[in-house]
Amino acid sequence: MSYHANEKGYYGEFGGAFIPEMLFPNCEELRQNYVQVMETDEFRREFQQLLKDYVGRPTPLYFAERLSEKYQTKIYLKREDLCHTGAHKVNNTIGQILMAKKLGKNRIIAETGAGQHGVATATVCALMGIECVVYMGEIDIARQAPNVARMKMLGAEVRPAKSGSRTLKDATNEAIRDWINNPVDTHYIIGSVVGPHPYPDMVARFQSVISEEVKWQLKEKEGREHPDYVVACVGGGSNAAGIYYHYLDTPEVGIIAVEAAGKGINSGESAATSALGKVGIIHGSKTLLMQTPDGQITEPYSISAGLDYPGVGPMHAHLFKSGRGEFISITDDDAMTAGLELSQLEGIIPAIETSHAFAIFNHRKFDKDAVVVINLSGRGDKDLNTYIGYFKI
Amino acid sequence: MNRIKERLNTDKKVLSIYFTAGYPNLGDTVPIIHELEKSGVDMIEIGLPFSDPLADGPTIQESSTHALKNGMTTELLFEQLAGIRKTISIPLIIMGYFNPVLQYGVEEFCAKCQEIGIDGVILPDLPFDVYQEEYEAIFKKHGLGNTFLITPQTSEERIRKLDAASDGFIYMVSSASTTGAKSGFGEEQLNYFERIAALKLTNPQIVGFGISNAETFKAATANAKGAIIGSAFIKHLTQHGVSTIDKFVAGIR
Numbered sequence: 001m002s003y004h005a006n007e008k009g010y011y012g013e014f015g016g017a018f019i020p021e022m023l024f025p026n027c028e029e030l031r032q033n034y035v036q037v038m039e040t041d042e043f044r045r046e047f048q049q050l051l052k053d054y055v056g057r058p059t060p061l062y063f064a065e066r067l068s069e070k071y072q073t074k075i076y077l078k079r080e081d082l083c084h085t086g087a088h089k090v091n092n093t094i095g096q097i098l099m100a101k102k103l104g105k106n107r108i109i110a111e112t113g114a115g116q117h118g119v120a121t122a123t124v125c126a127l128m129g130i131e132c133v134v135y136m137g138e139i140d141i142a143r144q145a146p147n148v149a150r151m152k153m154l155g156a157e158v159r160p161a162k163s164g165s166r167t168l169k170d171a172t173n174e175a176i177r178d179w180i181n182n183p184v185d186t187h188y189i190i191g192s193v194v195g196p197h198p199y200p201d202m203v204a205r206f207q208s209v210i211s212e213e214v215k216w217q218l219k220e221k222e223g224r225e226h227p228d229y230v231v232a233c234v235g236g237g238s239n240a241a242g243i244y245y246h247y248l249d250t251p252e253v254g255i256i257a258v259e260a261a262g263k264g265i266n267s268g269e270s271a272a273t274s275a276l277g278k279v280g281i282i283h284g285s286k287t288l289l290m291q292t293p294d295g296q297i298t299e300p301y302s303i304s305a306g307l308d309y310p311g312v313g314p315m316h317a318h319l320f321k322s323g324r325g326e327f328i329s330i331t332d333d334d335a336m337t338a339g340l341e342l343s344q345l346e347g348i349i350p351a352i353e354t355s356h357a358f359a360i361f362n363h364r365k366f367d368k369d370a371v372v373v374i375n376l377s378g379r380g381d382k383d384l385n386t387y388i389g390y391f392k393i
Numbered sequence: 394m395n396r397i398k399e400r401l402n403t404d405k406k407v408l409s410i411y412f413t414a415g416y417p418n419l420g421d422t423v424p425i426i427h428e429l430e431k432s433g434v435d436m437i438e439i440g441l442p443f444s445d446p447l448a449d450g451p452t453i454q455e456s457s458t459h460a461l462k463n464g465m466t467t468e469l470l471f472e473q474l475a476g477i478r479k480t481i482s483i484p485l486i487i488m489g490y491f492n493p494v495l496q497y498g499v500e501e502f503c504a505k506c507q508e509i510g511i512d513g514v515i516l517p518d519l520p521f522d523v524y525q526e527e528y529e530a531i532f533k534k535h536g537l538g539n540t541f542l543i544t545p546q547t548s549e550e551r552i553r554k555l556d557a558a559s560d561g562f563i564y565m566v567s568s569a570s571t572t573g574a575k576s577g578f579g580e581e582q583l584n585y586f587e588r589i590a591a592l593k594l595t596n597p598q599i600v601g602f603g604i605s606n607a608e609t610f611k612a613a614t615a616n617a618k619g620a621i622i623g624s625a626f627i628k629h630l631t632q633h634g635v636s637t638i639d640k641f642v643a644g645i646r
């Protein structure tokens with residue numbers, strides 16, 4: 001059994017392309033070309049070059065000595081926070097902008113919640129000199145002002161999504177509508193392993209550089225390519241897909257997915273999709289999503305805007321349903337405490353999304369000699385105001 | 394399905410109207426259907442509202458959000474429609490997104506449609522291949538036709554495949570757009586209408602998206618069998634409510 005996508009973009013029962021006919025040509029063009037384009041020498045060379053010279057890869061695999069000491073296990077951090085723009089998101093946008101160019105597109109659209117993916121998209125568009133429109137919920141625009149300013153400074157147009165609940169899911173709807181209206185010249189850069197086939201698989205492949213590096217880095221440090229566990233926070237699931245990718249079909253590597261419980265799973269204010277979701281269709285993908293019994297998609301809540309998505313990528317729905325992955329949900333409070341702890345034990349201020357992954361040590365014991373690799377998906381600069389407000393710093 | 398075929402079997406151009414169930418008021422569903430039939434409309438698409446209608450423009454989006462706020466649900470829509478066939482004889486089609494149907498249970502949904510006397514279903518985000526593999530048998534068992542969409546970008550090969558799988562009519566999306574997005578038809582659309590007409594498909598075509606008045610209705614039906622009006626009708630309901638539906642319809646043809 002494989003935990004990768006099959007030909008039709010299914011992970012077990014999840015995935016596929018549940019899209020209206022208006023989107024069919026767009027997705028079909030991408031589906032027919034993505035693997036072939038990615039596997040050309042030219043594409044590989046350009047992608048590798050930009051990841052190295054522009055993004056700053058490989059990112060370090062760092063042995064967190066003091067954290068390991070405290071939790072009595074061996075903890076390694078994969079430093080995606082050191083990527084240009086401050087998170088793993090840019091691995092995907094570099095890949096997709098190159099893909100867009102190969103497909104002859106001259107206009108880019110994207111959705112963003114907190115603004116991290118929007119910034120990463122605006123960045124690569126500036127790099128390539130391509131027009132960029134980022135859809136962002138009206139409510140998110142108000143609460144993420146610095147990232148809105150960054151996108152504007154990078155030359156992108158930020159368009160408010162005013163429909164529905166005016167947050168990430170609605171920004172995604174607006175981006176999809178834009179794509180329906182501009183099917184020929186526009187490429188849609190989705191920000192996570194979500195959406196219709198081939199997006200989940202394509203984004204996972206671009207992010208797979210993370211575990212590709214972990215393999216040789218861990219070999220250098222521990223003499224083995226396989227850790228005992230890989231751990232990541234899951235919003236849509238792209239940083240998680242990246243660090244799981246080369247271990248998906250290696251059963252001896254445990255997969256741990258950390259979701260945002262918000263104010264608690266049963267509080268009515270949560271984003272823990274595996275615990276609260278049911279099988280359904282969101283943004284063209286069959287997956288687990290939070291919804292009413294009547295099939296209306298509900299608004300999630302988390303203190304971290306990047307985990308505030310009512311669905312989860314189909315890869316993760318399958319990891320959950322099959323039992324291959326262990327899913328843990330972490331509250332706002334536990335995540336914030338873990339973020340502060342990492343800052344003070346290791347001198348690294350993580351994004352609040354990432355802080356959720358670090359909170360697992362208070363919920364789960366690991367053997368003393370177990371090797372646990374955590375994806376440090378992003379840095380906390382963007383979240384300083386939230387940290388300041390929370391800790392009254 | 395036979396009701397649809399009967400309607401389409403006449404020489405007359407067909408006028409189909411879309412509205413969102415539960416809008417403007419929760420209880421308007423049945424009165425709207427009555428007014429539409431009385432006004433001489435040939436076919437009705439009853440929109441099952443969805444929280445994330447990604448093929449729709451602002452007008453239908455807002456009507457859906459509003460309808461859901463009013464309390465519309467799949468179950469309630471079925472309750473409202475129970476007994477509708479005692480008085481209504483034109484074809485009734487339910488149009489919506491796949492997720493609410495999936496949650497209701499596809500089999501249960503189809504059975505309920507059959508019980509009420511619904512003739513067909515349009516679910517734009519239920520893809521053709523999945524429909525064929527998983528659901529066609531269920532739809533057929535309950536006498537429901539499923540209608541597929543084509544767009545100016547759909548290849549001829551795919552159009553022929555969709556035509557072969559259709560039983561009733563083909564929903565011809567007028568341009569690459571969400572609902573209600575364009576006003577008037579340009580050269581490109583008119584060429585597309587002619588191109589499709591020349592294919593001589595088995596199923597008649599009904600044009601939707603961007604039809605708002607007598608002029609666009611006429612242009613769309615110059616080649617096609619009929620046309621569907623959605624956003625323009627919703628706007629009319631927003632401004633004038635249910636009582637002047639006959640005037641709206643009279644203005645179209």
Ligand SMILES: Cc1ncc(COP(=O)(O)O)c(C=O)c1O
Pocket residue numbers: 087088114116117191192193233234235236237238239240305306307351353354377378379
């Ligand atoms: C630092 C960081 N980590 C994680 C995420 C969550 O996204 P994903 O689950 O796709 O990795 C985000 C999203 O904005 C992010 O900025």
